Amino acid sequence: DAGVIQSPRHEVTEMGQEVTLRCKPISGHDYLFWYRQTMMRGLELLIYFNNNVPIDDSGMPEDRFSAKMPNASFSTLKIQPSEPRDSAVYFCASSLAGLETQYFGPGTRLLVL
Amino acid sequence: GDSVTQMEGPVTLSEEAFLTINCTYTATGYPSLFWYVQYPGEGLQLLLKATKADDKGSNKGFEATYRKETTSFHLEKGSVQVSDSAVYFCAYGSSNTGKLIFGQGTTLQVKP
Numbered sequence: 396d397a398g399v400i401q402s403p404r405h406e407v408t409e410m411g412q413e414v415t416l417r418c419k420p421i422s423g424h425d426y427l428f429w430y431r432q433t434m435m436r437g438l439e440l441l442i443y444f445n446n447n448v449p450i451d452d453s454g455m456p457e458d459r460f461s462a463k464m465p466n467a468s469f470s471t472l473k474i475q476p477s478e479p480r481d482s483a484v485y486f487c488a489s490s491l492a493g494l495e496t497q498y499f500g501p502g503t504r505l506l507v508l
Numbered sequence: 509g510d511s512v513t514q515m516e517g518p519v520t521l522s523e524e525a526f527l528t529i530n531c532t533y534t535a536t537g538y539p540s541l542f543w544y545v546q547y548p549g550e551g552l553q554l555l556l557k558a559t560k561a562d563d564k565g566s567n568k569g570f571e572a573t574y575r576k577e578t579t580s581f582h583l584e585k586g587s588v589q590v591s592d593s594a595v596y597f598c599a600y601g602s603s604n605t606g607k608l609i610f611g612q613g614t615t616l617q618v619k620p
Contacts, residue, residue, distance in 0.1 A: 451607065501551050
C-alpha cells in the first residue's frame with residue numbers, strides 16, 4: 396500500500412515567492428497533520444484536520460501560512476510570501492484516529508533564499 | 509500542561525552496547541504511548557507502541573514498557589547496531605488536546 400505522499404520533495408525559492416506543499420494521505424485515514432521540523436525548534440505541529448475540517452491551527456506561525464483540505468485525499472500548505480526563516484522540512488502525516496498511530500510522509504525540504 | 513521529556517542527546521555508543529533512552533510524560537488518564545524513529549533524510553516512522561499500563565511494546569529488538577506509576581516509557585535495546593543510528597522520538601496521545609505530544613528527540617550515534 397502507498398504511504399503518505401508529499402510533493403515536491405525539495406523546493407528552493409526566493410524570499411517573497413509563494414510556496415505550495417502538497418500531501419496525499421493514506422486512503423481511509425480521517426486525520427491529517429502538518430508538521431515543521433528545524434534544528435532550532437524541533438518538530439512542531441502546525442495544523443490538523445479531521446474529515447477535511449481544520450480542528451486546531453494554533454501552531455500556524457502567522458498569517459502567511461494557510462492550509463486547506465478540499466477532499467479526503469488531498470491537502471495543501473501554502474506560504475505566501477515566503478521568508479528565509481521558513482526554511483525547514485515540512486512533514487504531512489495521517490492517522491485513523493486523532494490519538495492513534497500517525498504515518499508520516501517523506502517530507503518536503505524547503506529552502507528560502 | 510501536557511508534555512514529554514526525553515533524555516538529552518546525542519547518545520554515542522559502540523556497536524553491541526546496551527541502549528536506554530529515557531522518556532517521561534505528564535498526562536491525565538491512560539494515554540497510548542509511542543516511540544518513533546527518524547533515519548537521516550526520512551520522515552518519522554513508528555517503532556513501537558503500548559496502549560495500557562504494564563504493556564510492553566517491541567520491534568526490531570527494541571522494547572519499552574508502559575509504567576504508569578512512574579509515568580515513563582523508556583526505550584531499550586540489548587545490542588545496538590550501526591544501522592540503529594537515528595533520532596528517536598517519544599510521544600503520547602493527549603486526551604486534553606486531541607493530538608500526539610512529541611518529545612524533542614534524542615539522537616543516537618552507534619560507532620563500529
